[in-house]
Amino acid sequence: MYRIKEIFYTLQGEGSHAGRPSVFCRFTSCNLWTGREEDRHRAICKFCDTDFLGTDGLGGGKFRAVADLAAAVAKTWQGQAHPRSRPYVVCTGGEPLLQLDRAAVEAFHTEGFEVAVETNGTRPAPEGIDWICVSPKAGTELMLTSGNDLKLVYPQVGAEPERFEELAFDRLMLQPMDGPELAANTQAAIEYCLEHPQWQLSVQTHKIIGIR
Ligand SMILES: C[S@@+](CC[C@H](N)C(=O)[O-])C[C@H]1O[C@@H](n2cnc3c(N)ncnc32)[C@H](O)[C@@H]1O
Ligand SMILES: Nc1nc2[nH]cc(C(=O)O)c2c(=O)[nH]1
Ligand code: SF4
Ligand SMILES: [Mg+2]
Numbered sequence: 001m002y003r004i005k006e007i008f009y010t011l012q013g014e015g016s017h018a019g020r021p022s023v024f025c026r027f028t029s030c031n032l033w034t035g036r037e038e039d040r041h042r043a044i045c046k047f048c049d050t051d052f053l054g055t056d057g058l059g060g061g062k063f064r065a066v067a068d069l070a071a072a073v074a075k076t077w078q079g080q081a082h083p084r085s086r087p088y089v090v091c092t093g094g095e096p097l098l099q100l101d102r103a104a105v106e107a108f109h110t111e112g113f114e115v116a117v118e119t120n121g122t123r124p125a126p127e128g129i130d131w132i133c134v135s136p137k138a139g140t141e142l143m144l145t146s147g148n149d150l151k152l153v154y155p156q157v158g159a160e161p162e163r164f165e166e167l168a169f170d171r172l173m174l175q176p177m178d179g180p181e182l183a184a185n186t187q188a189a190i191e192y193c194l195e196h197p198q199w200q201l202s203v204q205t206h207k208i209i210g211i212r
Contacts (some may be wrong), residue, residue, distance in 0.1 A: 002069050002099055003028040006057025007076050012090060013206030015133050015149045016171055017116070020088060023076045024212075025069075026060075027093040027100065028052055032120060032137055035094070045120070045137045051177050052094035063096065070107035077113075089113045097123040105129055119144065135175075137163060151202050153177050154189045166199055173202040 005026040014021045016186040029035070032045035034172050035053040044053060055061050059076060063069040077087045079096055091100050097119050103130040108115045116131035121144040125132060132147035138158035146168035152161060174192060176185040186203075193199045206212060 002063040002066070002104065004063060004069065005052050005056050005060045005094065007059030007072055007204060008212055009076050009078050010212045012050075012088075013204050014115075014175060015151050015173060015203050016070065016090075016132070018202070021079050021085075022116070023073050023087070023088055023089045025091050025096075026050075026052060026057065026071055027096040027098065028055055028060075029098060030093060030095040030120075031098060031122060032095070032140065047179055049178050050094070057198050066103045066107045069104060070113075071109045072142050073108060073113065074111040087111075087113045087148060088108075088116065090116045091116060092118040094130050095120055095123065097125055100126060102126040102128060120165065121145075134165060134169070142163075143166075149173055149202075151175050154192065161192065161196065161199055172199045175202040175204065178207070 005028045012020045029165045033043035114130045121134035121142045133149040138156040150169035151173045174189040176189045
């Protein structure tokens, strides 16, 4: 059974694929926060910008059969077929690797999708994922130490960029922490990247342009 908060079609807002039309499949639940506001102060990950509780969102639900989940993702894709593009699904959450298994990755492939994951990196990933973005969180042990994007929310005490720059990722990115200090965090991330050009800035563009 896969518990899904919501499935929606939008542009990837963050990271190397920012701007790419994508189906977002948001899995319910996370291992670093209950998702309840009253628990935020004692969560391991305290800055989460996402409601991932329940299965009540647009296109959400409980999917017993993996083929049903893949079919729901496929029917959410709205792009016309074209030889230059392949339908793209971003599995996120919550923490998708609590639920995403090899069968689900294969079912998305069978529907013609390229499969991306946004993960906190604390759980192993099933085989076959086409794009892995790991976003490490202070106070956790990183299990996924290679992948495509390493997208670090900045700043985090205990998760300084220097700790991650030897890992085997194609790209290192700093994403300013959203919240009351967003402007200052953005300025600090810009300055850090300018001084340490192995890091690139990842802006949450969807929040600026007003899409999901
Ligand atoms: C909501 S998380 C879900 C996927 C996974 N649990 C993770 O943390 O990577 C999606 C992305 O949003 C980032 N994110 C969450 N809260 C944020 C915030 N307040 N500011 C900037 N990025 C944030 C995460 O680090 C992650 O890269
Ligand atoms: N447009 C858009 N891009 C995103 N990239 C990562 C997101 C996420 O919540 O995982 C996200 C999201 O929620 N919306
Ligand atoms: S690990 Fe990801 S989903 Fe979980 S609380 Fe942190 S940002 Fe939110
Ligand atoms: Mg988001």
